[in-house]
Amino acid sequence: MAEMTIRDALNAALREELIRDENVFIMGEEVAEYDGAYKVTRGLWKEFGDKRVVDSPITELGFAALGVGAAMAGLRPVIEFMTFNFSILAADQIINHAAKMLYMSGGQFNVPIVFRGPNGSAFQVSSQHSQALEAFYANFPGLKVVMPSTAADAKGLLKSSIRDNNPVVFLEQETMYGMKSEVPEDEDFLIPLGVADVKREGSDCTIVARSFTVPQALKAAEIIKSEYDVSVEVVDPRTIKPLDIDTITASVKKTNRLVIAEESHSFASVGAEISHQVMENAFDYLDAPIKRISTVEAPMPYARNLEVAALPSVEKIVAAVKEVCYL
Amino acid sequence: MPTKTATRQQKTAEKDAKSTANGSPKTASKNSAKLKEIVTDEVNKKEAKAEFQTRKKSQTSALKNTDPELLREMLYQMVLGRIFEQKCAEVYRIGKIGGFCHLYIGQEAVGVGSMMALKEGDYTITSYRDHVQAMVAGISPEEVLAELYGKAGGNVGGKGGSMHMFSKEKGFFGGHGIVGGQIGVATGMAYAQKYKGTDNVTLCFFGEAAVNQGIFHESLNMAQLWKIPCIYICENNQYGMGTSQKRAMSISNIASKAEAYGMANEFVDGMDVMAVREATLRAIERARKDGSPTLLEIRCYRYMGHSMSDPGKYRTTEEIKKYQERDPIVLFKESLKAAKVFGDKDFEEIETKAKEAVEKAVKFAEESPFPDESELMTDVLAE
Ligand SMILES: Cc1ncc(C[n+]2csc(CCOP(=O)(O)OP(=O)(O)O)c2C)c(N)n1
Ligand SMILES: [Mg+2]
Numbered sequence: 001m002a003e004m005t006i007r008d009a010l011n012a013a014l015r016e017e018l019i020r021d022e023n024v025f026i027m028g029e030e031v032a033e034y035d036g037a038y039k040v041t042r043g044l045w046k047e048f049g050d051k052r053v054v055d056s057p058i059t060e061l062g063f064a065a066l067g068v069g070a071a072m073a074g075l076r077p078v079i080e081f082m083t084f085n086f087s088i089l090a091a092d093q094i095i096n097h098a099a100k101m102l103y104m105s106g107g108q109f110n111v112p113i114v115f116r117g118p119n120g121s122a123f124q125v126s127s128q129h130s131q132a133l134e135a136f137y138a139n140f141p142g143l144k145v146v147m148p149s150t151a152a153d154a155k156g157l158l159k160s161s162i163r164d165n166n167p168v169v170f171l172e173q174e175t176m177y178g179m180k181s182e183v184p185e186d187e188d189f190l191i192p193l194g195v196a197d198v199k200r201e202g203s204d205c206t207i208v209a210r211s212f213t214v215p216q217a218l219k220a221a222e223i224i225k226s227e228y229d230v231s232v233e234v235v236d237p238r239t240i241k242p243l244d245i246d247t248i249t250a251s252v253k254k255t256n257r258l259v260i261a262e263e264s265h266s267f268a269s270v271g272a273e274i275s276h277q278v279m280e281n282a283f284d285y286l287d288a289p290i291k292r293i294s295t296v297e298a299p300m301p302y303a304r305n306l307e308v309a310a311l312p313s314v315e316k317i318v319a320a321v322k323e324v325c326y327l
Numbered sequence: 328m329p330t331k332t333a334t335r336q337q338k339t340a341e342k343d344a345k346s347t348a349n350g351s352p353k354t355a356s357k358n359s360a361k362l363k364e365i366v367t368d369e370v371n372k373k374e375a376k377a378e379f380q381t382r383k384k385s386q387t388s389a390l391k392n393t394d395p396e397l398l399r400e401m402l403y404q405m406v407l408g409r410i411f412e413q414k415c416a417e418v419y420r421i422g423k424i425g426g427f428c429h430l431y432i433g434q435e436a437v438g439v440g441s442m443m444a445l446k447e448g449d450y451t452i453t454s455y456r457d458h459v460q461a462m463v464a465g466i467s468p469e470e471v472l473a474e475l476y477g478k479a480g481g482n483v484g485g486k487g488g489s490m491h492m493f494s495k496e497k498g499f500f501g502g503h504g505i506v507g508g509q510i511g512v513a514t515g516m517a518y519a520q521k522y523k524g525t526d527n528v529t530l531c532f533f534g535e536a537a538v539n540q541g542i543f544h545e546s547l548n549m550a551q552l553w554k555i556p557c558i559y560i561c562e563n564n565q566y567g568m569g570t571s572q573k574r575a576m577s578i579s580n581i582a583s584k585a586e587a588y589g590m591a592n593e594f595v596d597g598m599d600v601m602a603v604r605e606a607t608l609r610a611i612e613r614a615r616k617d618g619s620p621t622l623l624e625i626r627c628y629r630y631m632g633h634s635m636s637d638p639g640k641y642r643t644t645e646e647i648k649k650y651q652e653r654d655p656i657v658l659f660k661e662s663l664k665a666a667k668v669f670g671d672k673d674f675e676e677i678e679t680k681a682k683e684a685v686e687k688a689v690k691f692a693e694e695s696p697f698p699d700e701s702e703l704m705t706d707v708l709a710e
Contacts, residue, residue: 034569034641057539057575058506086505091541124425124477127487128504229526298707302488304425304475305697 002185007150007177009101010116013158014078016187018048021076024162027054028061028080028117037082038118038177062091064115068098071167078162081117084133084171091136098167099142104181106267111167116158119147119171120212121300124307130300132212132264137169138241138273144168145200145240145268147216151181153238156191164193173211173263194246198251198264202233205257205325209273210237213261213293213312220317228327240270248274249281256287259325261317266294288324293317340372366591374650382653386662389601389638395668399599401443402663405435405656407681408459409467410698412631414685415475419635423692427504428489429456433630436655437562438463440531440603441623444611448525450498450516453491453532455564457502460532464499466492468684469691480695483595484702486502507540508569509533510559514546517557523617528556528614535624537568538581547622552616558610560595561622564629564659569641580693585622596657601662627655 004012012106017204018025030037032055033047043325045053056063060081081087087094098111120132138145144166148154154172161168185191199214200221209217214236221232235251237244252258272291276292293312301307321327362610390398412430419428426511431438434456442451442463453460458553461471474481482492493501500516503509513531520527537543539559561581565572585592591613595606598683603625610621628650632639663669 030569033574039567055570055574057541057570059381059541059542062539089505096389124488125427126490126504128484128490129427296703298704301486301698301703302426302474302491303479303481303698306485306698306703309700310704 001182003180004151004183005178005180006080006148006151006154006172007038007040008170009155009183010158011042011044012176012183013155013162014041014044015047015161017078018044018052020187021162023074023184024078025054025079026051026080026108027056027060027067029056029082031055031080032274036080038174040172041080043099044128053054059297060086061093062087064093065097067113067115068093068101068111071111072099072101072109072184076112076162078102078114078116080094080193080300083116083122083174084117085128085129085131086131087117090111092208094137094169095140099140101142101172102166108166112165114158114161114168115171116161117172118174118177121295121307121311122174124302124304126223126302127299132262134171134210135264138270142167142293143172143241143260146213146238147171149176149199149209149236150180150239151280152193152199154234155183156189157193157238158189160193163190168193171211173290176212176215179215191238192273193239193242194242194244195239196235196237196247197238197295197314198247200234202231202255204231204255205259205321206233206248206251206255207259207261207317207321208235208237208271210240210248210270212263214319217261219314220321223314223318224317224321228322228325230321230325230327232321237274243277245281246275249278252278252282256285257309258286259293259317259320259324261293261312261320263295263312265297267297267299269294272305288326291320293320330488341348343402345359352650353691359657372649372652375649379653379658381416382602382658383665384595386599386601386658387544387666390662390668392602395612397443398663398668399440399673401604402659402669403460403677403681404439404443404463404657405659406602406677407462407468407684408435408439409656410681410685411462411471411688412458414628414689416473416635418689424489425477426488426490428475428635429457429582429633430629430635431456431459433655434562434564434597434627436596436600436603437560437625437627438532440600440605441558441560441625443529444604444607445530446508446531447553448498448527450500450527450529451532452500452513452516452529453502454506454509454534454537455504456534457490457492461492461494461499462503464494465497466494466499468688472663472688473692473695476695477697478692478695479698480691485698486702486706487489507533507537507542510537510540510541511627513557513559514550515552516553517550517555517620518553521554521556526615528558528611529560530560532560532562534567535561535563535565535572535581536570536575537561538584539575547585547588547590547620550620556614556618556625557620559620559622560607563624563626566625566629568637569639571641580624582622582624590620590622592622592624594627595623597625598650598653598658598667600655600659
């Protein structure tokens with residue numbers, strides 16, 4: 001085990017996969033000579049050179065498309081979006097092309113590609129640069145959607161995503177790149193896609209959190225424990241699609257209460273989907289209505305105080321837990 | 328890395344583009360070909376100095392036909408833009424401004440020279456590098472700085488920040504954060520101007536890296552096809568973040584891309600505010616007459632990093648110094664002096680006035696309250 005940041009864990013995963021498979025290459029804006037806008041690809045261009053780590057023009061639709069074609073023809077591209085906001089320019093390729101290819105070719109052409117980069121807010125970068133897009137991509141069959149929250153998950157899930165034979169949308173979080181935790185050093189350390197992780201065990205209430213909201217949920221659980229002696233379980237699905245509903249349901253059956261915390265807007269969100277599936281699978285076990293904490297239904301404002309008010313927070317999650325536990 | 332062969336191929340391609348341009352008006356000024364070489368090449372400081380003198384000569388003569396009051400205002404806006412941005416850098420470093428902050432230092436002649444050729448009812452739109460354009464449009468320095476502070480007194484009440492200044496009243500359609508997005512929006516703004524039967528035009532600013540987005544090409548085609556009075560101003564500061572134009576674009580001559588659409592185009596030295604003004608006036612004349620669009624490639628240079636968080640390790644201080652030798656404000660002042668339009672006393676007055684305006688803006692931004700939390704849910708949808 002080694003303690004490392006999420007940034008370095010992602011970097012290690014990329015490096016190991018570049019070594020392991022010569023068909024893997026990285027392409028995106030500033031990924032090579034600049035070491036990545038957020039330094040996730042630091043050192044990789046120096047080590048692997050122009051062929052494996054490629055700086056692209058600012059042309060998201062173009063290089064996403066190039067990735068799709070290269071994947072159909074046998075390569076394993078890792079396409080970095082400087083932030084996922086810019087993936088919207090490439091959505092045609094991700095949704096109309098990558099997601100449909102296997103199905104519409106009658107199973108002939110699979111698209112082993114990873115689209116990765118930071119998703120969600122990032123300290124006052126305002127409306128066009130703060131969007132959490134997991135629900136958007138998860139809505140389309142043919143894509144896998146992954147959202148790690150710890151360094152170990154980041155590494156194990158990214159390696160699995162690169163080895164996966166399908167298009168994977170891999171969503172990181174800029175404000176979490178510097179967070180440290182333990183990571184196994186084994187080069188074959190993989191975390192399978194579609195398996196949730198119980199980040200904290202508890203018996204009285206479940207919080208389902210992902211990415212940005214996982215550290216918040218863990219903090220909220222501690223506060224609830226020390227102030228009310230109520231035991232909170234935190235479940236991190238890690239993969240949004242396919243979703244490990246069994247682990248979530250098992251937790252709810254044990255605690256009988258559920259709070260869902262997410263960074264995206266609430267309307268038609270992943271939280272809404274989880275809430276529905278829990279209702280289908282564990283309706284009789286619920287002792288309180290499910291509560292969701294999401295970003296407000298407005299574009300992200302710039303002003304610090306408004307941004308804080310817009311986003312989920314430890315305080316908001318604590319309040320939600322108190323509400324479902326009738327505290 | 329561009330090889331020698333690539334350069335040769337590129338030259339032929341550019342020649343081909345010229346000869347096949349079907350009847351597009353040839354508007355490039357005579358010396359622009361020579362200028363292109365001078366600016367493109369890795370010139371040393373000496374050459375930069377020589378170029379400064381040439382520019383000074385042509386600028387000095389251009390000044391003679393221009394209203395001195397307009398010239399005073401142009402210089403004031405350039406000086407204000409410079410001092411304002413220097414202040415932004417200063418207060419950013421002590422945490423008064425959050426998020427991204429892209430400064431315009433070095434590029435002042437582009438925004439000022441072109442926008443000050445507009446008339447009532449014309450529109451402007453630009454990218455995230457928008458503070459100076461916003462002020463030239465008439466938004467006060469107080470409002471721009473308070474916006475950067477995320478305060479209620481800000482240009483958009485603290486909702487937008489550095490990248491998103493707007494003023495419907497002043498015809499300023501915003502600062503936009505998605506590289507290239509505003510090029511398409513500008514095309515629609517100009518479409519509406521023509522649709523309504525006005526002779527107004529739209530100025531659209533974008534960086535050279537935005538030219539690699541599909542929207543640039545889609546927009547130019549529509550604009551020329553339908554004679555949409557949009558003036559596309561590519562502010563070629565030669566870098567998109569840490570990537571030089573050379574590493575991201577197959578040819579170096581951006582103006583010539585207009586030829587593919589049969590569109591009028593011109594290459595302009597962005598250190599020369601009068602050259603920018605004159606090229607813009609020519610484009611405006613075409614646009615007002617029958618809606619003809621123009622692409623202007625205005626070569627300039629940003630002295631600071633891409634944004635406040637960019638250490639700028641991808642270029643040498645030598646290179647930066649080379650462009651500072653041809654500083655647009657110094658050049659303009661020297662020409663004004665040589666043409667005997669203004670003297671040192673005028674320059675001092677202008678500088679003092681700009682400094683006072685910036686100090687006033689700081690005071691206003693500091694004292695303005697943060698927006699009320701009730702603002703969070705307003706403006707999501709129109710009534
Ligand atoms: C669609 C999109 N991709 C990437 C970015 C990130 N980004 C912001 S500015 C920039 C460089 C743009 O360079 P250029 O167009 O030359 O304008 P300049 O900043 O030089 O004024 C990049 C890559 C973005 N904002 N939008
Ligand atoms: Mg640029």
